[in-house]
Amino acid sequence: MTSSRAVPVTLAEIARLAGVGRAAVSNWRRRHESFPARIGGTDVSPQFSLTEIETWLRDNNKLKNAAGREWLWPQFEALGSRDETGFAVAAAGRLMSGADGVRKTAGDLGSADLPGLSDAARKLVGKALELGRGEGRAETYEFLLRRWLDVNVRQISTTPEPLAELMTDLALLVRARGQAMGDDDGALTVLDPACGTGHLLSAASATSPATLIGCDRDPVLAALAGARLALLPRPAGAATTSRIEAADSLRADPFADTRADVVLCNPPFNERDWGYEELATDARWAHGMPPRTEPELAWVQHCLARLRPGGTAVVLLPPAVATRRAGRRIRGSLLRTGLLRAVMALPPGCAAPHSVSLHLWVLRAPTAGDPAQGSGELLLADGAARFPRASARDSVPDWDALGAFVRSAVGALGPPGPADGGMSLSSERVLPECVAAVPVVDLLDDTVDLTPGRHITPGASDGGPRLADSWSEFGKLVAALGDTGRHLAALDLSDDGTGTQPTTTVGELARAGALTLRGGQQPASGTVCEGEPADGGLSLLTVPDLLLDGEPHGWLSPADAEAAGAAIVEPGDVVVAGVARAFSAWVHQGRPMALGPQLYALRVHPDKLDAWFLAGSMRAPANARQAGTHASSSSRVDVRKLQVRQVPLAQQRQYSEAFKQVAAFETLVTRLNTLGSGLVRDLSDELAAGRLSDTV
Known part of the structure; x- marks a missing residue:
């Protein structure tokens, strides 16, 4: 029977311990009946005993290193208290540094060396000292400090x-x-x-x-x-x-x-x-x-x-x-x-x-x-x-x-x-x-x-180079837009009878195993951080982000993302915004990120479905009108009801190329609009400042 004092670890932590991706751990849990049962957490974010996980990984030849820093930190975190964990990390660093006159080892420690710490904390300090001897004292301490700061990132602000x-x-x-x-x-x-x-x-x-x-x-x-x-x-x-x-x-x-x-x-x-x-x-x-x-x-x-x-x-x-x-x-x-x-x-x-x-x-x-x-x-x-x-x-x-x-x-x-x-x-x-x-x-x-x-206005010599760069980019965008436009204008869109091909829905495709559908979740209050993600953090995309500029403005730690049951979108997945005022569908190309509520991640089976074909088919405005729950601008779109034509995979790929051209055309138009607006502002500032040459 699992001890009540077992050190809990999440799926994400197990992945770090084993040196694999989180998906691999999920597969182990699903495929191996011997995988340890959870001891806490929820069905969405289960927790397991660190000791049982170590034994299972060793018995199944999946254990690379059971003595490294990744194995040490969950034991520190299991102390529970922010202060006790912090004091234990600090004590380990102090003793490793020899700040008291001599560097201690685990065998040298006495109660006088670690006043105010519990027995469990004292044992962990000893383990940290032993680990520091083999992996570097400063490196071990910096690792523990960084993990402690990551856990308490919402309460403690640091100077980068x-x-x-x-x-x-x-x-x-x-x-x-x-x-x-x-x-x-x-x-x-x-x-x-x-x-x-x-x-x-x-x-x-x-x-x-x-x-x-x-x-x-x-x-x-x-x-x-x-x-x-x-x-x-x-x-x-x-x-x-x-x-x-x-x-x-x-x-x-x-x-x-x-x-x-x-x-x-x-x-x-x-x-x-x-x-x-x-x-x-x-x-x-x-x-x-x-x-x-x-x-x-x-x-x-x-x-x-x-x-x-x-x-x-x-x-x-x-x-x-x-x-x-x-x-x-x-x-x-x-x-x-x-x-x-x-x-x-x-x-x-x-x-x-x-x-x-x-x-x-x-x-x-x-x-x-x-x-x-x-x-x-x-x-x-x-x-x-x-x-x-x-x-x-x-x-x-x-x-x-x-x-x-x-x-x-x-x-x-x-x-x-x-x-x-x-x-x-x-x-x-x-x-x-x-x-x-x-x-x-x-x-x-x-x-x-x-x-x-x-009190600062751009100098007379500053506007020229900046405007020159903008005009250079403007010219390249216009040329690219012309090329893409000519390709799209040359598409033969005559009705040859293919428009009467049967259709299916996203829900039916999911049931048939052609794709998996996951919905984004609302993170717990206070877990979303601003700025660029810290080590291992995941950008969080929300509907307000799409309405603003289409870019994520916050991020989640892996533990918070897992606790929220966030849908993690990988490169090649299709993302769908299930709200009418921001409805869209696209193939994700960047780093993995988490999705907020009313956003959905669709992962296709490549032997059955083409991702670009799926995204292009779903994003049609008529599709959103048919799948919407009601007619107002705040209506939701039932992603499972979105229609997709049933065509062979080879034909899907043919359409896929055209959908890629449409997506590129949209990107160019958006960037050209942004750049053009900036040029209007900069030109207005320059002219209002009286910088028009007399030779013009």
Whole structure:
């Protein structure tokens, strides 16, 4: 009888353990009567005993490696509690790093090494230590940490590694310009007052020698960050050290007496309970008491208070901080004192929330020789305009291009000058595209709006190359559209009697085994994430996505997709939208993705049915009218009632080629419409700005 303490695993986890696809595991379960019975979950998302699965895989010669990381993680996850699992992972990393003075092995562990952990957690820490010896300590810890973050992705926001590296580079570049007079004392102190699991400090560890210090009010995150930094590789002779504390930086900062060369921070957004009442008279609010609704400005002033003279801070903030009326007085003070050096708008998708253009604020603490007030310019860079998204799905920025853009923007900062807080904007450099140097006096109005896009217009030389590229693509599309149109116009559509051939329905084809039909499901509340899918994640296509631009805007983790019973569509499957206002059918060509409600996946038997023929036949408008449940625009289409002509497979393939041409024609028309609309907008902007050459 299965123990009540058995470690549960899902079909997706079994697939990872065995190194096969999920479909293979489903086939094993269906074909082998000896496959273990489920011990929990549901019929749609069953769970099995890890021990029984391991035994079955071994007995059936399907076990590749029963001692790897994939086998270890389900046991950690089975601890149940987010905190206990996190503390156990952190303890394993701490002991593997030798942060206590010596690297431990499983046999060396005593109760004093793992205070506060259950017996089950202690055993798992021992297993992790043994695994780390064979597969690499840092690699094992990073794997466990990544899995822990994946499980808790909806509760914990992290700074993506490329963004962490970009923020570090930006801080060091700005600081290097501020140190041009030669007062660098060698080792850097880098602080992150809201460090989470240590992504920013980990990126800063490449700077050697350095002292890395961080703080987080969540003890689990602080423990994980401490273990992560302790496991970082230390080059021979490197003097990099780290210290992480679990505390609330705003209310009880353990580093109140520390002054850092660089502060990197991705603070929590929109938190009203940040200490407004008890911190009303705090000395850090040199630029004004932050309103209750402006916690981000409290973090900005905290970062400034922890900088030593000449130090640089880079803070990731939501765009509303640059424009909200409640914070205009503090923004104005930061400008007047010359502490705020630059505001850079990032393209959407750089970090959560992925749908908005987050801002990087660059601040610099004055030195003894700086004047009391600044009278210079603020550097504004609009990365959102410089790297526009082609579609809502295009949510992953080109980090190399973005890094080059940031460096070119920082290049506009000239050598130190006493006029504006230690650095001046170079008048000898031509500002890059989407970068502007705005006089501070022009920003000190009633709103003090620091949004880069409000103050930057395309340069006179920028529109030409962009329009030239658009016109070049426009010409290619017109040529392709003409070729496709000629092929379609040449089709002989005369009635030769084939239109009277018998028809069948999708439901009948499914019963005959010519195809399988699966319906999409509504995921559980809170399981859909924004942006590009993380490792193993599945894009989620919904009807609203089809009505917007046809691209998925969210994604699900494999576990959430399995729990929701989501229909997973593979390349070559036919997708049907079963609602009248978005009715369509097409052959899926991209990566596997999950389908939401009122979307259906049809997988054909290739010896009986051609996928393109099926999709083209179903999407006929007359077909949707006949299969609709009622006449309104919100009616549903009964996919099982959609009609398909009964013709031999060879004739299906003949029609298939024509349907492919129709699909290509539709794609070209859609893209041409989008590009043409963009050309109209760009041309209107250029002409309105008076850029028409006199020679025209």
